[in-house]
Amino acid sequence: MTRINTNVQSLLSQRILGQQNKSLNTSLERLSTGLRINRGADDPAGLIASENLRSEKASITAAISNAERADQVVNIAEGGLQEINSLLLEVQSLVTQSSNEAGLSTEEKKANQLQIDSILETVDRIASSTSFQGTKLLNGTYDFTISGQNANIESVQVNAAKTAYGENRDVNVLVTQSAQHAGLFLSLDQANIDLNDTNGSFVFEVAGAEGSRQFTFASDTAITDIAKAINTFSDVTGVSAATSGTGIALKSTEYGSDEFVSVKVIEDSDVNVGKATVGVYNLEAKNEDDAEAAVAQTFAALKGSNPIRDSGLDVGAIVNGITATSKGRVVKVTTDHLDTQFQLSETGAQTLGSIGGVNPAFTIDGGGAKFNLGPNVDIINQATLGISNVTVRNLGSLSTGFLDELGSSKGANLENGNLAKAQDIVDSAINQVSSLRGRLGAFQKNTIGSTIRSLGVALENTSAAESSIRDTDFASETAALTRSQILVQSAQQVLSISKAQPQAVLSLLQ
Structure with missing residues (x-):
């Protein structure tokens, strides 16, 4: 059928040409932007997936930046601690040198004390000036704060504690095994040594x-x-003695499985061994009656044989449902949510049951340096680090004393003070700073380092996934462009032909 008013073939060619032009424009857009998905209409599901992946990439990139920033903070703190450690080693040298009393003049001791005073001032200055963007790092700003500390809990140190925003963390302690001294009982059955030969010896x-x-x-x-x-x-052996009835209780000066007491009889031939109670007895029972219930060997039997020995016991404890490690009276627990150690009092270490009863042993109220090292803002991706105060008033321990006691006119000064105490204080301070440096190093190497590496891998894989969904495949898209160009040219030629067809009607009118 031949028509003039309606050119159906032309309409068909125009429609197909429009489609080919649209396909050509799509290929040109994808090739020019490098993206397969430029709007939701291109691939609704792919757009949703790719935007979610883009969000994850942004979070991972920020987490890597956070981890690198945390590493910089720890580096600055480590630098300050390293200098303090060097100063403490100098103090150790001065204390040891000053103990050589006969070889030092009074002027030399005074000069050494002046150096100590200068070092103590420098330690405080470093502790108060080491900072990151104005935030002090070594003056206790990033130390944890605790409250409700039970009287049986001593020397609490919180290394890390994860808490949700605005919440505290209760620490509950259950003593499952009492700490014990190593101990033996030396029974003589009377208040003095009874020798058959008055000229002999024991x-x-x-x-x-x-x-x-x-x-x-x-x-x-x-x-x-x-x-x-x-x-x-006692300082030489680590063993103390106390009379009990007609015997002597020997026990280690400290608690724990590393402690022991042993007795070896060298000469006993002159001891009156006819008395039934003469012997060496195991002791954690602290009186003669209990000791007699555990007779070990008589002196005569011990002579020339291996010594009789008893070892102590470490305290056993469960902290927040986790079996803790312990040494003597010191309890330590390390988990991903809580890293703390503390010392139990003698009463607390020997009393089975919960410290504090229904109340927690102590509560961590907050503090610590908090870093978000993951892509999500939650407690799982949070890492905390306690950086204690390293001023001279805080370096040392309750048992030995603190570093400021080495100052002029104080009890452990170098001129006329207790130098043995001074050395114990310095040893404790060096151990404290070294332990802190070790924790910071472990945090850098294991927590920050591994986090950066794992996040880098996650960023690569997430980028690859997002690229496979959203980016243009230039090989296939170039082929599509060439195809569209050819089809457009073909459609244009067909449209030209279809426009010429109605002209055939003129031949019918001639």
Whole structure:
């Protein structure tokens, strides 16, 4: 059928040409932008998936930046601690040098004390000036704060604690095994040594975790004098002595499985062994009656044999449902949500049950340096680090004293103070700073380092996934462009032909 008013073939060609032009424009847009999805109409599901992946990429990139910033903060803190550590080593040298009393003049001791005073001032200055963007790092700003500390909890140190925003963390402690001294009981059945030969002697060796010492006593020596003699060398042996009835209780000066007490009889031929209670007895029971229930060996049996020995026990504890590690009375628990250590009092370490009863042993109210090292803002991706105060008033311990006691006119000064105490304080301070540096190093290496590496891998994989959905495949899109160009040209030629067809009607009118 031939028509003039309606050119159906032209309309068909125009429609197809429009479609080919649209396909050509789409290919040109994708090739010019590099994106397969430029608007929701291109791929609704793909757009949603790619935008979610873009959001994850932004979060991961920010998390990597956070981790790198955390590493910089720790680096600055480590630098300050390193200098403080060097100063403490200098203090250690000065203390040891000053103990050589006969070889030092008064002027030299005064000069050493002036150096100590200068070092103490420098330590405080470093602690107060080490900062990151104005925030002090070593003056306790990033230390954890605790409250409700039970009287049986001593020397609390919180290294890390994760808490939700605005919440506290209660620390509950259950003692499952009491800490014990190592102990033996030396029973003589009377208040002094009874020797058959008044010219003879009783010789035995006492050993402990610190060392050993041999003692020799004559006939009729009182057990009180024996105990005093043993206590004179407690620092050497790590063993103390106390009279109990007609015997002597020997025990380690500290608690724990590393402590021990042993007794070896060197000479006993002169001791009156006819008395049934003469012997060495195991002791954590602290009186003679309990000791007699656990007879070990008589002196005669011990002579020439291996020494009799007893070891202490570490306290056993469960902290917030986690079995803690312990050494002596010191309890430590390390989890991803809580890293803390503390010392139990002697009463607390020997009393089974919950410390504090229904109340927590102590509560962590907050504090610490908090870093968000993951793509999500939640407690799982949070890392906390406690950086304690390292001023001279805080370096040391309650048992040994603190570093400021080495200052002029104080108890551990170098001119006329207690130098043994001074060295104990410096040892404790060095250990404290070294431990803090070790924790910071572990945080950098294991937490920050591994986080940056894992986030880098996650960023690569997420980018690859987002690219596969959204980016243009230039090989296939170039082929599509060429196809569209050819089809457009073809459609244009067909449209030209279809426009010429109605002209054939003129031949019918001639």
